[in-house]
Amino acid sequence: MSGEHASSTVAVRVRRLEERLIEAGVVGDDQLDAILTGVLNGASPVNGARIVARAWTDAGFRERLLADANAALPEVGLSMAGGIQEQRLKVVENTAEQHNVLVCTLCSCYPIGLLGPSPSWYKSEAYRSRVVRDPRSVLAEFGLTLGDGVRITVWDSSAESRYMVLPRRPDGTDDLGEEALARLVTREGLIGTAAV
Amino acid sequence: MSRVNDVGGQSGFGPLEIEADEPPFHADWEARVYALNTALVRSGVYTLDEFRDAVERMAPAEYLAASYYERWLHAIETLVAERKVLGDG
Amino acid sequence: MGEPQAAFAAGQRVRVRAVDPVGHTRVPRYIRGHTGRVVEAQGRWPLADDRAAGAAEPRVETVYTVAFPARELWGGDGAHEVTVDLWESYLDRAAEDRA
Numbered sequence: 229m230s231g232e233h234a235s236s237t238v239a240v241r242v243r244r245l246e247e248r249l250i251e252a253g254v255v256g257d258d259q260l261d262a263i264l265t266g267v268l269n270g271a272s273p274v275n276g277a278r279i280v281a282r283a284w285t286d287a288g289f290r291e292r293l294l295a296d297a298n299a300a301l302p303e304v305g306l307s308m309a310g311g312i313q314e315q316r317l318k319v320v321e322n323t324a325e326q327h328n329v330l331v332c333t334l335c336s337c338y339p340i341g342l343l344g345p346s347p348s349w350y351k352s353e354a355y356r357s358r359v360v361r362d363p364r365s366v367l368a369e370f371g372l373t374l375g376d377g378v379r380i381t382v383w384d385s386s387a388e389s390r391y392m393v394l395p396r397r398p399d400g401t402d403d404l405g406e407e408a409l410a411r412l413v414t415r416e417g418l419i420g421t422a423a424v
Numbered sequence: 425m426s427r428v429n430d431v432g433g434q435s436g437f438g439p440l441e442i443e444a445d446e447p448p449f450h451a452d453w454e455a456r457v458y459a460l461n462t463a464l465v466r467s468g469v470y471t472l473d474e475f476r477d478a479v480e481r482m483a484p485a486e487y488l489a490a491s492y493y494e495r496w497l498h499a500i501e502t503l504v505a506e507r508k509v510l511g512d513g
Numbered sequence: 514m515g516e517p518q519a520a521f522a523a524g525q526r527v528r529v530r531a532v533d534p535v536g537h538t539r540v541p542r543y544i545r546g547h548t549g550r551v552v553e554a555q556g557r558w559p560l561a562d563d564r565a566a567g568a569a570e571p572r573v574e575t576v577y578t579v580a581f582p583a584r585e586l587w588g589g590d591g592a593h594e595v596t597v598d599l600w601e602s603y604l605d606r607a608a609e610d611r612a
Binding site for chain 3: 426432471473474476477480
Binding site: 316318333334360361362363364379380381382383384385386387388389 | 561580587591593595596597600
């Protein structure tokens with residue numbers, strides 16, 4: 229109950245601030261609507277899943293994606309221009325020997341314009357504090373246990389690059405086409421807290 | 425400066441809370457805050473770095489008690505007041 | 514007049530300056546004073562510290578991906594690696610670098 233009350237209080241605060249900024253001509257109603265439509269309709273983990281499925285099925289694309297993701301994205305009709313400002317995208321590839329997992333310990337850097345807002349756990353102090361120090365225990369909380377021989381790299385996104393993980397293609401998916409493969413990829417897989 | 429946001433390697437924040445099928449925003453006001461911040465940065469009222477700085481300047485106890493988008497709202501209010509963009513100081 | 518040269522190359526060892534600047538910075542505490550290996554130079558961007566301080570002409574510097582072994586950061590037996598993205602003025606060439 230108190231949570232709902234607090235939430236409605238903050239909602240009122242937001243509405244007032246928004247009204248005053250619009251009245252003063254600092255921001256526009258249409259501008260805000262366009263931003264929201266953009267992030268809600270244009271940015272989603274589905275974009276990441278499409279990129280991954282293409283990389284799994286097209287070796288040339290995979291190579292171009294890993295070398296320069298911003299230049300490769302237009303091949304699947306995507307770009308990094310949808311966020312607050314355009315950023316460099318770096319795609320890091322999981323292999324049998326190497327697992328990658330992403331974090332922003334200082335705030336919450338994430339390719340929002342491409343993948344939509346990050347999950348709450350990604351922004352939490354619990355995740356940000358611990359994954360750089362003890363990634364295996366964090367991954368275990370997600371139900372992901374890696375073999376002892378697998379090297380882990382934790383990418384702390386602290387400047388102007390945003391990261392995305394290219395998970396390993398699951399075994400037994402040789403018969404699946406690009407669309408079916410894309411449906412296997414989760415948001416956690418793109419962050420590195422799930423295998424796919 | 426070492427501020428409350430700089431949590432890498434700290435202990436004591438407890439287990440993760442993982443929400444299945446989490447929506448992009450949990451309330452309409454969170455989405456409005458996201459849109460406001462994007463508009464204010466794109467309009468040049470402040471930079472993303474100034475925004476992060478404003479979040480980090482929160483008192484530690486207040487920062488830790490606030491939800492993610494409450495921190496954003498706090499930072500936007502701080503910067504809007506400091507920039508006097510509403511003309512009332 | 515070409516682009517200014519990046520001070521560090523991939524594979525070189527660098528030490529993060531152990532300073533605690535006044536104001537906003539993008540150097541997490543947990544790597545200050547620690548030594549890592551340059552993975553790559555990412556490109557050049559305005560320094561976040563300057564932009565957060567409202568500088569009219571922020572310094573534009575190369576940002577590097579720098580990898581730190583978990584043992585260097587935390588001691589213990591952690592076998593993983595942490596990479597952090599760091600502007601050039603956060604870094605010095607590591608004293609032990611003989612590459």
